[in-house]
Amino acid sequence: MTKVLVSDPIDQAGIEILSQVAQVDQRIDLSNEQLKEVISEYEALMIRSGTQVTSEVIEASDRLRIIGRAGVGVDNVDVPAATKRGVLVVNSPGGNTIAAAEHALALLLALSRNIPQAHSSTFGGLWERKKYVGNELYKKILGVVGLGKIGSHVAKVANAMGMEVIAFDPFVSADRAQQMQVRLSSIDNLFEEADYITLHLPRTPETENLVNAQLLSTMKSTARLVNCARGGIIDEAALADALNSEVIAGAALDVYAEEPLKKDSPLLSVNKGLILTPHLGASTAEAQENVAIDVAEQIRDVLLGLPARSAVNIPGLSAEIMDSLKPHLQLAETLGLLASQISGGHIQKLEVRLQGEFAQHPSQPLVVATLKGLLSTALGDRINYVNASLEAKGRGINVLEVKDESCPDFSGGSLQLTTVADDGSHSLAGTVFADGDLRITCIDEFPVNVAPSRHMLFTRHRDMPGIIGKIGSLLGVHNVNIASMQVGRRIVRGEAVMVLSIDDPIPSELLKSILQIQGINEAHPVTL
Ligand SMILES: NC(=O)C1=CN([C@@H]2O[C@H](COP(=O)(O)OP(=O)(O)OC[C@H]3O[C@@H](n4cnc5c(N)ncnc54)[C@H](O)[C@@H]3O)[C@@H](O)[C@H]2O)C=CC1
Numbered sequence: 367m368t369k370v371l372v373s374d375p376i377d378q379a380g381i382e383i384l385s386q387v388a389q390v391d392q393r394i395d396l397s398n399e400q401l402k403e404v405i406s407e408y409e410a411l412m413i414r415s416g417t418q419v420t421s422e423v424i425e426a427s428d429r430l431r432i433i434g435r436a437g438v439g440v441d442n443v444d445v446p447a448a449t450k451r452g453v454l455v456v457n458s459p460g461g462n463t464i465a466a467a468e469h470a471l472a473l474l475l476a477l478s479r480n481i482p483q484a485h486s487s488t489f490g491g492l493w494e495r496k497k498y499v500g501n502e503l504y505k506k507i508l509g510v511v512g513l514g515k516i517g518s519h520v521a522k523v524a525n526a527m528g529m530e531v532i533a534f535d536p537f538v539s540a541d542r543a544q545q546m547q548v549r550l551s552s553i554d555n556l557f558e559e560a561d562y563i564t565l566h567l568p569r570t571p572e573t574e575n576l577v578n579a580q581l582l583s584t585m586k587s588t589a590r591l592v593n594c595a596r597g598g599i600i601d602e603a604a605l606a607d608a609l610n611s612e613v614i615a616g617a618a619l620d621v622y623a624e625e626p627l628k629k630d631s632p633l634l635s636v637n638k639g640l641i642l643t644p645h646l647g648a649s650t651a652e653a654q655e656n657v658a659i660d661v662a663e664q665i666r667d668v669l670l671g672l673p674a675r676s677a678v679n680i681p682g683l684s685a686e687i688m689d690s691l692k693p694h695l696q697l698a699e700t701l702g703l704l705a706s707q708i709s710g711g712h713i714q715k716l717e718v719r720l721q722g723e724f725a726q727h728p729s730q731p732l733v734v735a736t737l738k739g740l741l742s743t744a745l746g747d748r749i750n751y752v753n754a755s756l757e758a759k760g761r762g763i764n765v766l767e768v769k770d771e772s773c774p775d776f777s778g779g780s781l782q783l784t785t786v787a788d789d790g791s792h793s794l795a796g797t798v799f800a801d802g803d804l805r806i807t808c809i810d811e812f813p814v815n816v817a818p819s820r821h822m823l824f825t826r827h828r829d830m831p832g833i834i835g836k837i838g839s840l841l842g843v844h845n846v847n848i849a850s851m852q853v854g855r856r857i858v859r860g861e862a863v864m865v866l867s868i869d870d871p872i873p874s875e876l877l878k879s880i881l882q883i884q885g886i887n888e889a890h891p892v893t894l
C-alpha cells in the first residue's frame with residue numbers, strides 16, 4: 367500500500383483526501399534523525415514549516431516521489447537535492463495569502479496602539495490610559511517590501527484605511543503598481559520615508575540580512591517595522607540594538623532566523639516596542655483548510671500518476687499544460703527514447719525544433735519530455751520531469767531549442783530532434799494527428815509515416831533489390847514476427863532507411879547477422 371508521512375500539523379480535510387489513495391501516518395514529533403530513519407518507507411511527505419527536509423533526508427528516501435508543503439515558503443526543503451533525486455516539490459501558493467496579510471495588518475495595528483502591552487497591564491490590575499497613547503495609521507506612509515500576493519493584499523487594505531502606500535519590488539512593473547495605487551520606490555527611499563514598513567518577500571541569498579543596522583539607522587525614529595515574511599531577512603541583533611537605543615519606535619515579528627526562537631535571542635532582551643508571535647501568519651482555520659486541501663489533492667494526483675498544479679521544481683509544467691499537451695509530450699518522450707537508441711554513442715548536443723503548430727506551445731515542457739525520453743535508456747525510472755534537465759546538464763548535453771512557426775510539414779506541425787553524438791548525427795521528426803495518434807514522419811531526413819510500436823528495427827542501407835527480402839528471411843529464421851514495414855528513400859538506388867515494427871525484440875546474434883548483409887550500413891533495434 368502507498369504510504370504518506372505527515373510530519374507537521376495538517377488540517378483534517380487534507381488527511382481525508384490523502385486517505386483516499388494511501389495509508390497516512392501522522393508523526394508530528396519526529397526528530398531530524400528519526401525522519402531520516404523512517405523516510406524510506408514513504409512515497410510522499412506532507413509538511414509545513416516545522417520539518418527540515420535536508421539533503422540527508424532526501425538521500426535516505428528511496429521511494430519518495432513528492433514533498434507537499436502545505437503553505438508557501440519552501441525554504442525548509444532542500445529543493446535542489448529533491449530535484450536531483452527526481453522528487454517533486456509542490457506547495458500552495460495562494461491558500462494562506464489572506465491569513466498572512468491579515469496577520470501583518472493585525473501587527474501594524476497592535477504596534478501602533480500598544481495592544482499587547484496594554485492588555486498585560488490591564489490584566490495586571492492597572493489602568494494606564496496615558497502610558498498607552500498610540501498613533502493612527504490614517505494618512506501615514508506604509509512601505510511594502512515585496513509586492514507579491516501577500517504584499518498586494520496588505521497594500522489594498524492599507525489604501526482603504528487611508529494610508530499612502532509605497533513599495534519596493536524590483537519585479538513589479540510601474541503599470542501594475544499604478545493599478546494598485548502604489549508608488550514604487552527604491553529600498554533606501556522607502557526606509558527613509560515610511561512611517562510603517564512591512565516585509566513580504568522571500569528569504570533568498572539576496573534578501574538575507576537585507577534589513578541591517580545601516581538600513582535601520584535610516585528609518586524615522588517614530589517608524590515601526592513588521593516582518594511576517596521570513597526570518598533571516600532582518601538582522602535580529604541589529605534590530606534589538608535599534609529598539610533598545612530608540613533608533614526606531616517599534617517592531618513586530620512573526621518569523622525568526624531560527625525557529626523556534628532561541629532562549630538566548632537578543633530579541634528577548636528588548637524591553638520596549640517589540641511584539642513577537644510564534645510564526646502564526648498562516649494559522650487561521652480557513653487558511654489551514656485551504657492549504658491542506660490544495661496540497662493533499664496534488665499529492666493524491668501525483669500518486670495516481672497525474673500532474674500537480676503548483677510544482678516548485680518543474681516551473682511551467684502546470685496540470686493544465688500537461689493535460690492540453692498530453693499527446694505532444696508523449697511524442698517528445700517517444701522521439702527522445704528513439705533518438706537515444708539510434709544514436710548509440712554519447713550525445714553531446716540535442717536540438718529540439720518546434721515547427722508549425724508545435725511552435726505555438728510552450729517549449730519547456732516539450733524539451734523536458736524529450737530529455738526524459740532521451741535519458742530513460744540510461745537511467746530507467748530514476749529519470750522524470752523533475753530531474754531531466756539537470757541530469758542532461760550533468761551529462762554535458764548541450765540543449766538547443768528552436769521555434770519555427772513557418773512551413774509546417776504537416777498541418778499540425780512537427781517536432782524535430784537532431785542529436786550529435788560521438789559517432790555522428792541523427793535526426794528524427796514526428797507529429798500528432800488530430801485524433802491524438804503519434805507518427806514518426808522523418809528519420810535522418812528520409813520521409814516515413816510510422817506509428818511508434820513497442821519493438822522496432824531501424825536500418826540505414828543502400829536501396830537495391832533483394833536487401834529487404836534478406837532481412838525478412840533472417841527475422842523469420844529467428845522467429846521474429848514483422849507487424850509492418852516502411853522504406854524511405856530520396857533517390858532510386860541511393861541511401862535509404864527502413865523501419866520495421868516487430869512483435870518481438872531482436873536478439874543480439876540476429877542483429878549481428880543483419881549487419882553482415884551487404885548494403886546494410888546501420889541497424890538499430892529499438893524498444894519503446
Ligand atoms: N508568516 C507566515 O506564516 C507566512 C509567511 N509567508 C511568506 O511571505 C512571503 C511572501 O509570500 P507571497 O506574497 O505569497 O509570495 P509572492 O511570491 O507572491 O511575493 C513575493 C514578492 O517578493 C518580491 N521580491 C523577491 N525578491 C525581492 C527583493 N530582493 N526585494 C523586494 N522584493 C522582492 C517578488 O517579486 C514578489 O513580488 C514569503 O516569504 C512566504 O514564505 C507566506 C505565508 C505565511
Ligand SMILES: O=C(O)C(=O)COP(=O)(O)O
Pocket residue numbers: 414415416436437438439440462645646647648649
Ligand atoms: O506558508 C508559509 O510560507 C508559512 O510561513 C506558513 O508556515 P506554516 O505552514 O504555518 O508553518
